[in-house]
Amino acid sequence: MTQDAILTHTARTAYSRLVAWLGARSRDLAGAEDALSEAFAVALATWPRTGIPARPEAWLLTTARRRLIDAARRRGTARDAIPTLLLAMEPEADDQAFPDDRLKLLFVCAHPAIDPAARTPLMLQTVLGLDAATIAVAFLATPAAMSQRLVRAKEKIRAARIGFRIPAPEDLPERLDAVLQAIYAAYGTGWDAREAALEQEAIWLARLLAALLANKPETLGLLALLLFCDSRRAARRSPVGAFVPLAAQDPADWNTALLAEARALLIRAGAMNRPGRFQLEAAIQSVHAARAETGRTDWPAIVLLYEGLIRIAPTIGLQVGRIAARAEAGNPAEALAALEGLPPAVSTYQPYWALRAALLRRLDRPGEATEATARALSLTTDPAIRDYLGR
Amino acid sequence: MNYMILIYQDPDRPGAPAGPDAATTITAPWIAYTKALVEAGILVGGSRLAPPTTATSVQIRDGKRLVQDGPCADTKEQLGGYYIITAADLDTALDWAARCPGALDGTIEVRPIVG
Missing domain, CATH: 1.10.150 (DNA polymerase; domain 1)
Incomplete structure (x- = not known):
């Protein structure tokens, strides 16, 4: 060298x-x-x-x-x-x-006394050494605003003397969850902004956490989830850059080494017999990945995993995901009714409108489908997604 | 390092001491909490404050002294008292703040003391 x-x-x-x-x-x-x-x-x-x-x-x-x-x-x-x-x-x-002391550093970055909006950026800067300008791009902030957010967080750590230590056992589950969330947010931000580099940094953080806390199944679950998603990186876009939804992807384009690693992690986590949000999300990805061998997707199994997930974290995203899985497993009319039963907050959630449009199209209601497509389009700026929705 | 534990409470909350002796009534949980701080050897100081209705605010604007009846911020939860404790780090101070009886029906703010 x-x-x-x-x-x-x-x-x-x-x-x-x-x-x-x-x-x-x-x-x-x-x-x-x-x-x-x-x-x-x-x-x-x-x-x-x-x-x-x-x-x-x-x-x-x-x-x-x-x-x-x-x-x-x-x-x-x-x-x-x-x-x-x-x-x-x-x-x-x-x-x-x-x-x-890196584990302590991760816990400091995701400490409840730190502004939630600063936690993921702080991790990216202090653990990975990314500069504020690079982080700002990924978080849709100006470099000056991001830099100020980071300075304020570090000043709080110093002035309030946030201790560099592993939380007490009774606080550990909640505090670990904040660390996992922050890493997951880094990956999600990279995904949305199509920043491959940031996705890889998030995977690096997840690998680090899984190595430092290998006896916590959720750390393995998060790494498995990210690796399942990453295994499909090449398949997510056609050669001309068009968006390819999961159902239309050719399993031959999936990265088999990453899939195998993700599966092994999930099995190790499962053996600890303490299921959690990230393990369940990884399990859903694992069912999707099984299509490479079986040629079909076991939708009823996915619905079941979503049911378990929603019991832990009833987020809008998961509820829409469950309904999408139910539509695949059962009938679209029932799924549409379930979709209409969701709280009004879904009106700014793009996947809600995309799913609604798809269901209305299947139910042969083209007028309303076009309307829902227009709403979905108004909620995304990604040109490949826009092309896909507008077809 | 020293931290100030500021106790914010709604003076009209249910169960708040009322009547002519309200200002001098100290309930058992507060006595127990203060005793615990003393026994841990971390209590630096502290006091209860008379109700916000007794507060007076003063400012200098354009060189003139403006005196006003009432506390600084006109919010429901008002500063009712404080402790100053010494703790190794924020998490230790937060553990003590969480044990404060005021945390059950009010908000406890923890602030590092400079110096």
Whole structure:
């Protein structure tokens, strides 16, 4: 590997561990990020001359730590600086592996005291090192607004002293759910914005969480869900870029390695006998994936899984999904009646109108179908989806 | 680090102490909570406040002093008292705030104290 390649590789694998280690000790995430980017800059400038150190991570950590301590000294006597100055008393990390605090960092990012709109962006920035401008694009925010949101969240962590620690057992399920939600939101944002890069970052986070908390079935369930979705990446668009719905996809276009990995994860999660939202969603994807072998989709099984899901999380999206599955398994008139029984909040949910249009078309009510299609069109900007709906 | 635990309550909530002795009535749950804070060795200070009807607000505008009857914000839930506790981090402070009797029928705000 070249110098640059080694540096890039180290940055990718070490960044989150270094930010987490420094952040957990200084409680100053912004300061930790600044110190670390300075350390990377020093590495770029000196390694070509001095050669790459035997342990690049430890070298970066030591350099960043010194920068952080210097910055705290410069700030003077403020009590804020004490945690950072205590860093100076920690043993040097060169001689042994430093502890992995990334799980604590994930829990800090998704802490209930953090603005929910900042949690996923904060994870993307502190764990993955994405810059505010890149994150802003994915979240349809201006770079200035996103940057301010992130600064405010980090300031809250520092000033209110949100602890870098694993939540107590009684709080863990709820707090873990917030972490899972934030990662899932990163993937969903990537999907909606067709940002393949962001989807891959979300999968990286899910892999990290599944590795750090392998005894929690929902962490495996989330990773399985994302991998099932990702296995169909190539099949989601035709060669000319047109939207291809799941039912019309050719299973030959699905990534079999990802499917196998997702299935294995789901089986491991299932063996723990604690079902949850992400496992059930992954199970629905697994039924869809089975079409590759059986040539058909077991809709009654999907309806059953939706029933279980809605008992856990009765969201609009899941209710529309269940009705869509019921329409496939049974009769469209009954599905349409169920659709009309949903609360008025569905009126801004695009899949509701798309499903309604499809059902009305099947029931030979073209006038109303056209109307529903127009509503669905008004709720999406994705050109491929618009083309598909407008056919 | 020190945190202020601010207790916001609707003075007209059902079950609130009423009558001429309302301001000096301290109920058993509050006594128990305060005792728990003392026994944990984390209580720095605190007090109950007289009802919001006794509040007076003052501002300087254009160099002139404006004095007004009533609390700062005219909302249903009003600051009724506070504790200052010392805690290792926000989660520890939130655990104590959640045990405060006022959390059952009001809102407890936790704010770090600077300095």
